[in-house]
Amino acid sequence: MLAKVLSKGRDAGGGCRSLIRYVMRSAEEGAPEVEAFTNCLSLETAHLEMRAVAHRNVRVHGPIFHFIVAWREGEHPHSAQLCEAGRAALEALGMPLGDHQYVFAVHRDTGGVHLHVVVNRVNLQTGHAALPGLSYLKLGRCMRELELRQGWEHDRGPFMVVERDGQPVVERDLPSPGSARHSLPARARAMETFSGIESLATYIGGAPLRDVLAALSHSGVTWQDVHEALAQHALELRIRGHGLAIHAKGHETRLPVKASSVDECLGRGRLEARLGPWEPPARMIQVSQAARHYGEREINDASASHREAYAESCAALRAKYAGERRRQEDAFAARRQAMRSRHETQYRELLERHRLVRERIFGEELTSIERRAVRSIAAFERARELERLREQQRAERGELARVQSYRQWVEMLAQQGDESALVQLYGWARRRTPRRVVQPARSNWISAVHSPDAYPLPPGRAHVMENWTWRVDTANGNVHYLRQGEQQLTDEGWRVVFDSNDARQDAMLTGLLLARQKFGPHIDVTGSEDFRQRSAMLVVKYRLDIRFGDTALEAVRLALIREREQEAVARARQKPSDRVAQRERMEDQSVHRVHEREPQATPLRAPIDGPER
Structure with missing residues (x-):
């Protein structure tokens, strides 16, 4: 399932009636009957009712929001599933059915079943206009959740479905920092994310770029050498505005790629400074046969399995931490309660001891001067002991083992050699x-x-x-x-x-x-x-x-x-006698090497019967 917000989705100039007529195919003769649902009084008066509610908010511009929910070819949802999809999509955008007027129109006669959703952004009760910002993200997550609920095959989009502990979970599909997808232009990256098709920018950044840079590395390179290198990959360099753009032959309707965005040395200024004034490709190069063509092939992302394994490992580690955190919280609460009871007992014992001291002072026969002096000393001792007790208890509270944060817990496991913790640390560093x-x-x-x-x-x-x-x-x-x-x-x-x-x-x-x-x-x-x-x-x-x-x-x-x-x-071909002889020679050689390495004792004097060695 895919959802797409149409560029003409908002009613900019009073076209609410024409929009509803378009989705209902009222102006097409012989068009098949369209299945429709609405919470307005009727389809004929829906545009009037929406306009009346929209006029309650004089500041809103374009109160009508229009998007499409499409299913794959071969998938045939029934009416209940269609209504559930429309309702879920509106709730994801912050426009629940009870508060906003809508029209659902189902088209079943195209390549795949799709649902048109026309909704009034102005709230029926409050008159406030909903702002469905980041609608492509909200609808992308909603589509994955509907696929899980209704049992459809998963499509590509900004979110993907992964398995966590045996349960499917919807997560954001993001390119890894520093990867080729991460450095692509925004439109090319969005194309690869939503369709799974290789963008023209990715195609140019591969072998074509290497060939062009190789041609530029030679001395005496000309414009025709650059054109020929690109022509081998069915690409052509043309002037676009004040710069240069790379076009794909056979895909004239596709947006070209700015040459300097592929590599800075392909900018018009740098190329003209080195190659001279601009020269278009020669006729022979334009009609030459290319060895490769841009074919909009599907992306074969070899790192997808690594990313999924990383995500699964981190999710399992997070779940493990949740259980460990609950255990630590229970242990911390028990330790803190025991410490509080002990501190309270110490505090009461100190107060009780000084109360008995005061009673003894009042019971003894002392002069007024002596009693005042003794009471002063007792009060000083009481204050000093209380302050010491507070410092001691404050230090104990500071030393009480707290619940570890996720980062601290992961670092502790990593030092113990836990590989999931190492994976998580590496992900944070990246x-x-x-x-x-x-x-x-x-x-x-x-x-x-x-x-x-x-x-x-x-x-x-x-x-x-x-x-x-x-x-x-x-x-x-x-x-x-x-x-x-x-x-x-x-x-x-x-x-x-x-x-x-x-x-x-x-x-x-x-x-x-x-x-x-x-x-x-x-x-x-x-x-x-x-x-x-x-x-x-x-x-x-x-x-x-x-x-x-x-x-x-x-x-x-x-x-x-x-x-x-x-x-x-x-x-293997040697005779047994030869092998024995060779083994003996090798043993003799090894013994000779050992004797050579052994230190020889130096005689104190030369022997009488021979020369000094």
Whole structure:
């Protein structure tokens, strides 16, 4: 189900009657009969009644609001479901049926059943006008809830349906910060959000942009080189206003993309400064066959599963915290009540003790001067002890263990190694602007093979290593791994970074195993050539199920595997006597190396029968 507010939905110039006639198809000859519902006296007088109520509010402009609720092809809701959808949509917009006049008109003869809703924003009782701001968000959530209630297939929109603890929940579908969708123009992002179709801006920002930038990197580049690079992808650069825009061939009705919004070096000013005055594409380039075309393909968001897993993990953690918070609140209430009872008892005992002191003073035979002095001293002692008791009780109240906030509880779990807590810390760090912390240069890391806009995996505590300790950075969720007290590598979520440019073999093996556990068998290795070669050798030596995304490094891995297989075949073909001889030679060589490494005792003096060694 989808809902759309029409641009002509508000009655700007007295068109209420024409709008109702349009949705009822009164002016169309031979049009099928339209099923309609209204709370006005009749459909014929609905526009007059709406106008009369709207005139009660002289400040309102455009009192009539018009939107459509559409079902997918093949879905055929009955009248009760249609009325429920219209009522739910109006309630989501803050215009309940009992307070606002409406007309529902059902069209069933098109590709899919859709419901026209015409409503008067002016309240029947109060005369106040409703302001349905952010209607696309309110209607988007309402559509997902109706799909759940009525059993329809879920459509794309600003909200999505996810499963939490076995129950479907409606949540906002937001692009991750820093992703390609997040940096798209607002209209392109809305198109991908609501329709699931790749926008022209996304298409241009991929291979076409890389080809154009590659052409501009060459010396002697001309305008025709830029046009040719775009023509390979069925795109054309044209003048639009005072700047340049990129058009998709075959999609002339589609809004072009501003060239400078794709990359700042494609702005008209920069291009003309480098290439000279503007030149349109040559005829040969305009009619050339393109290798690729913009086809409005559906988005294959590989990070959707990661986002859903992250959302499920955070929801489960929040539910766990709710139970823990109730337990802490009960324990805190019991401790506080016990402390209050103890403090009250201490206070009453102190007052009772000083009351007895006063009674003894009055019972003793003292002169007036002595009694006044003793009473003064007793009052001073009473005030001093009361103040001490108050300070003591105030300190106890401050030390009383309070209920942990969600952040404190998550940080505590993260320090204990809970992976859901690590995921939550990493999500918080991604949402806020990171602080600029000076870190040592670390150029060697292992990451997953994914596109730059893929949703990165959060850090996790590895289960494949022994004799390692780890420490969690609660500011960003990173996990630091230490061996014998020395930090060796860091899991930053989307990559495993080595703290030393000359990492030890055990640290590299641990990093490879951790990356295999997090990212799967396909990984990328970035760093010095020595680090990359050593990574490939470790993968082959320990027979790790890992493939490299880099073609050259993968070729090295395959070559090492072939070399190992050839050695195994050569050993299998050797005669038993040759293998025994070779083993004996290897043992002799190893014994010789051991003797070479052993320190020799230095004689105090040279032997008589030979030269000094």
